[in-house]
Each structure stands twice: as C-alpha cells, then as structure tokens.
Amino acid sequence: MRETIMEFLVLILSASLINNVVLSQFLGLCPFLGVSKRIDTALGMGGACIFVMTLSSLVCSTIYWFVLKPFDLGYLQTIVFILVVAMLVQFVEMILKKYMVSLYKALGVYLPLITTNCAVLGVALNNVTNNYTIEGSTVCGFSTAAGFTIAIVILAGLREKMEYNDIPESFKGMPLVLLTSGLMAIAFTGFSALK
Amino acid sequence: MSKEIKKGALGLEQDSPAERFFNGLIAENPTLVLMIGMCPTLAVTSSAMNGLGMGLATTFVLALSNAVISALRKIIPATVRIPSFIVVIASFVTLVQLLMQAYVPSLNKALGVYIPLIVVNCIIFGRAEAYASKHGIVPSFFDGVGMGIGFTCAITVIGLFRELIGAGTAFNIQILGSDTIFTGAVGRYLSRYQPISIFVQQAGAFFVLAFLIAAMNKMKSNVSKKETK
Numbered sequence: 098m099r100e101t102i103m104e105f106l107v108l109i110l111s112a113s114l115i116n117n118v119v120l121s122q123f124l125g126l127c128p129f130l131g132v133s134k135r136i137d138t139a140l141g142m143g144g145a146c147i148f149v150m151t152l153s154s155l156v157c158s159t160i161y162w163f164v165l166k167p168f169d170l171g172y173l174q175t176i177v178f179i180l181v182v183a184m185l186v187q188f189v190e191m192i193l194k195k196y197m198v199s200l201y202k203a204l205g206v207y208l209p210l211i212t213t214n215c216a217v218l219g220v221a222l223n224n225v226t227n228n229y230t231i232e233g234s235t236v237c238g239f240s241t242a243a244g245f246t247i248a249i250v251i252l253a254g255l256r257e258k259m260e261y262n263d264i265p266e267s268f269k270g271m272p273l274v275l276l277t278s279g280l281m282a283i284a285f286t287g288f289s290a291l292k
Numbered sequence: 293m294s295k296e297i298k299k300g301a302l303g304l305e306q307d308s309p310a311e312r313f314f315n316g317l318i319a320e321n322p323t324l325v326l327m328i329g330m331c332p333t334l335a336v337t338s339s340a341m342n343g344l345g346m347g348l349a350t351t352f353v354l355a356l357s358n359a360v361i362s363a364l365r366k367i368i369p370a371t372v373r374i375p376s377f378i379v380v381i382a383s384f385v386t387l388v389q390l391l392m393q394a395y396v397p398s399l400n401k402a403l404g405v406y407i408p409l410i411v412v413n414c415i416i417f418g419r420a421e422a423y424a425s426k427h428g429i430v431p432s433f434f435d436g437v438g439m440g441i442g443f444t445c446a447i448t449v450i451g452l453f454r455e456l457i458g459a460g461t462a463f464n465i466q467i468l469g470s471d472t473i474f475t476g477a478v479g480r481y482l483s484r485y486q487p488i489s490i491f492v493q494q495a496g497a498f499f500v501l502a503f504l505i506a507a508m509n510k511m512k513s514n515v516s517k518k519e520t521k
Contacts, residue, residue, distance in 0.1 A: 121494050123335035127414065130330070172390060175408040176382040183378060215331050215412040222405050267509040271327070272502040279498030286493070 105236050112237050113244035115289055118216050120248055120282040125216030129249055130274055132207070139253035143246025145207040147239060149189060150217050153182050154238025157221035158231050171225075178221045186211055216245060248285075252278060307427065309434040316438025322415045323446035324508060329415040333447055334497040336406055340463050343451030344444065345399045349392065349407060351440025353384045354416050358424040358436035360384075365425050377420045378411070385410045415443060454500055458491030 116122060119129045125146075132142045157178050165171055190208045193201035201208075211217060220241050224234035255277050264273060304311035322328050329350075336346040357380050361368075368376045389407050392400040400407065410416065419439055424432040456462050460469035467473070468485035490496050 123331055123494070123497070124409070126331045126334060172386060175386050175389065175411060176379065179378055179382050179411050180375070183375065215409050218412055219405055219409055222408055226405065265506075266513065267506045268502075269509075272506040272509070275498045275502035275505070279495040279502065282493075282495040282498060283490075286495070 105233075108233060108236055109240040109243075110291060112240040113247065114285070115291055117244045117248055117285050117288075118220070118241045119245055120278065120285045122219070124219040125214045125245055128210060128214050129245070129252065129278070130271070132210070133249050133253040133256055133274070136250060136253045136257060138207075139249045140246070141204060142207045142210075143242070143249055145204040145211055146214065146216070146245050147242040148204070149182075149186060149208070149211050150220055150242035150245075151235060151239040152189065153185050153217050154220055154224055155231065155235045156185060157181055158224050158229065158234035161225050162231060174222065174225060178218055182217050182221070216241065248281065251281060255281075307431045309430060312431050312434040313438035313441070316435060316440070317442040317445065320439075321442040321446060322418075322439055323443055324504070326418075327505075328418055329413045329443065330501075331409070332406055332413060333450065334501060336403055337447050337451040337454055337497060337500075338458075338492045339455045339461075340448055340452040342399070342402055343447040343449075345396070346403055346406065347440070347444025347447050349388050349403075350410055350413060350415070350443055351437065352388055353381065353410055354419060354440040354443075355433055355436035357381045357384050357416060358419055359429050359433040361420045362424040362427060362429045362432035368425075373421075373425065377417065377425075381416055381420070382411050415439060450500060450504070454491045454496055457488055458493075458496060459489070460485060460487045 112118075118124050119126060128142055128146075133139050160177060160181065161171075161174065165174060165177065186208060190201075193204070193208075220238050221234075224237055229237055252274070256274065259273065259277070268276070304314065316322070320326055323330075323333055332346055332350070336342045357377075360380050361377055364376070364380075385408060388410070389400075392403075392407060419436060423435050427435070452462055456467065460466060460472075465473060468482050469487055470483050472479050472482045474482055491500065
C-alpha cells in the first residue's frame with residue numbers, strides 16, 4: 098500500500114511540475130496563450146481542464162484496457178480517443194447545465210474550448226504509451242491538468258502586472274507573452290532536479 | 293453572362309491550383325501570417341529535420357483530408373459536420389502514423405506523441421471548415437498542399453535557426469563549433485563558435501518565436517507607415 102502511494106506521489110510531482118504540460122511538453126498552448134489575460138478567467142479555464150482531463154483520462158484508459166487492448170485494436174487509439182474527448186466535453190456540458198448550474202456558470206464558455214486543447218488528447222495518448230493502469234492514468238490526468246492550471250495562473254498574474262508597462266511597439270501582445278513563457282520555462286526546468 | 297476572372301493571391305486566378313498553392317505558402321501562411329497551429333510549431337522545432345518531418349506529415353494529412361472532405365461536402369449534414377471531419381482527419385493521421393512507424397521509425401520516435409496530435413492541429417480543422425467544405429475537390433486538394441508546404445517551410449526554418457544557434461548543426465551536419473566540417477581559414481573562424489544550448493531547449497522555442505513575431509510586427513508597421521505617407 099505504502100509503495101503505491103509513493104508511486105502516485107512521484108507521478109503527481111512529475112506530471113504537474115517536472116514535465117509541466119505547457120512549459121516542457123508544449124501541449125495546450127492555444128488556451129495557455131489565449132485565455133491568460135486575467136487571473137479569474139485563467140482559473141476558470143484551469144478548473145474546466147482539471148475536470149475534463151481527469152474524466153477523459155479515466156474513460157480513455159478504461160476503453161483502452163477493456164476494449165482496444167484485448168481485441169488488439171491499439172492502432173485505432175487516435176480515432177477512438179479524439180471521439181471520446183469530443184463526446185465527453187459535450188456530455189459534461191449537458192450534465193452540468195442540467196444538474197450543477199452553479200458549476201456550469203463558473204466554467205461557462207471554457208468547456209467547449211477544451212475540445213481544441215491538445216493537452217487532453219496528449220495526456221490520454223501518453224497514458225497508453227507509458228502503460229499506466231486505470232488508476233495511474235486518472236492520477237496522471239488530474240496532476241497534468243493541475244500543472245496546466247499552475248502555469249496558466251502564474252502567466253495570467255504576470256500579464257496583469259505587465260499590462261501598463263512601457264515596452265517597444267513591436268513586442269506588444271504575443272511576443273511579450275511568449276518571452277514571459279520562455280522565462281517561466283527556464284524557471285520550471287529547475288524542478289527537473291527533483292527527479 | 294460574361295465570365296470575369298476573379299483575382300486571388302499574387303494576381304493569379306481565384307481558386308486555381310497555383311493560386312491556392314501560393315496562397316497557402318505566402319499570402320496566408322498558417323504559421324507566420326494566420327498564427328494557427330502553434331503547438332507543433334514550438335514543440336518539434338528543436339532541429340530542422342524534425343520540423344521537416346512534422347511538416348511533411350501534416351501536409352499529407354491536410355491535402356488528403358481536404359480532398360475527402362470536399363468530396364463528401366454534399367453528403368455530410370451540417371449538424372454533424374464537426375464529428376465527421378474529425379473522423380476523416382483522424383483516419384488519415386492513423387495512416388500517417390502507421391506508415392511512419394514502418395518506414396521512418398527514428399523520426400517517428402523523435403516526434404512521438406505529436407504525430408497523433410496532428411488530429412487537433414487547428415490548421416487542418418480550420419481549412420476543412422473554412423475552405424474544403426465549400427469548394428471543389430481539386431482546389432481543396434491544392435489548398436491543403438499549399439497550406440501544408442507553407443507550414444513545413446515555416447517550421448523547418450525555425451528548426452534550422454534553433455539547431456544552428458543551439459547546437460551548431462544544420463540537418464545534423466556540424467557547421468559551427470569545434471567539430472565543424474569546414475577546414476582552413478573558414479573552419480578556424482567557425483570553430484570559435486560556442487553553441488548556446490538554451491535555444492534547443494524548451495525556453496528557446498518561446499524566445500525564437502517571440503522575436504520572429506516581433507520582427508513581423510515591425511515589418512508590418514513599417515509597411516503601413518509607408519502607405520500613410
């Protein structure tokens with residue numbers, strides 16, 4: 098029991114900080130650059146991501162271990178996973194709208210945007226490539242999304258601070274955000290010493 | 293009705309194969325002008341070879357999925373078009389993945405998870421939605437080829453730049469640094485170069501792209517200044 102807990106702890110640390118999904122794997126860059134103008138919207142996006150990525154990791158790896166693997170259909174994983182993710186997002190949206198109105202309002206527009214977040218599919222595929230069990234995949238999905246939330250909230254905080262700074266005209270907007278992310282990526286490489 | 297030829301990119305006939313090709317390559321270059329598909333642009337450009345491989349794989353998927361979606365555009369009902377597009381694109385991505393596993397396993401390993409992730413590349417979906425679902429098969433195919441080659445050129449150049457500064461190599465040939473392939477005076481000069489390894493690491497991708505976009509912004513503002521004068 099203790100060993101499994103230790104294993105999960107290592108998995109959580111490595112998925113959220115050491116191999117941070119945005120800053121070291123470059124997955125989910127579109128929402129990272131697009132929805133990081135303000136801290137509260139960044140938190141909303143992060144929350145929606147945690148929700149969907151945990152669920153989709155669970156569902157995708159369940160399908161992989163119970164359907165694709167026994168019937169030797171591993172090559173279909175890309176098609177199956179993308180459909181699962183797209184359906185799941187729609188489904189989650191409907192359920193939240195009906196039964197959890199407050200959560201639905203909080204996540205709002207960010208939910209449909211998640212289908213285009215390549216991190217969701219990326220995590221599902223990585224779980225399979227690394228042969229994680231179903232529990233392992235779920236933990237990995239959750240901690241990857243947590244890493245995404247950490248990164249996007251930090252970036253949003255930095256962007257709010259820099260909003261009125263005097264910077265050269267051609268660096269305004271996207272270049273400044275990219276430079277900031279670059280510096281964050283350097284900072285996050287420091288975590289690789291935790292290995 | 294007199295047939296008036298509509299002019300498209302570079303003054304070529306609108307929707308002709310050549311016009312579509314140059315439109316994707318220059319006028320609406322997906323990476324440098326439209327700025328879509330940023331994830332692979334940053335992730336696989338640590339070397340020129342990876343950029344080229346990724347670009348060609350994307351071009352293949354883009355051209356064929358555009359052609360198929362255009363052929364099916366009258367059959368697919370508008371309400372379920374997004375899932376249908378995804379299935380078509382995902383099928384071609386699986387095809388590419390299997391082909392690469394069989395014939396270029398080393399490149400497949402280097403690109404890793406980014407090959408299946410071509411499915412969610414916004415360039416492909418964007419072209420299916422914006423162009424292929426409204427036009428004929430031939431222009432759609434060439435639209436895909438043009439966009440794909442435009443993407444390939446952009447990421448290969450970014451990859452070349454990062455590889456040269458970060459490791460002193462170009463397409464795995466040592467150009468700069470102490471092991472340079474050049475001899476004589478040029479070689480002595482080039483061998484003094486110290487590679488700046490941050491450029492091949494993750495942070496370098498952000499920096500290179502930031503400076504590239506800043507340079508584009510500068511060029512654009514210069515052009516518009518000239519026009520106002």
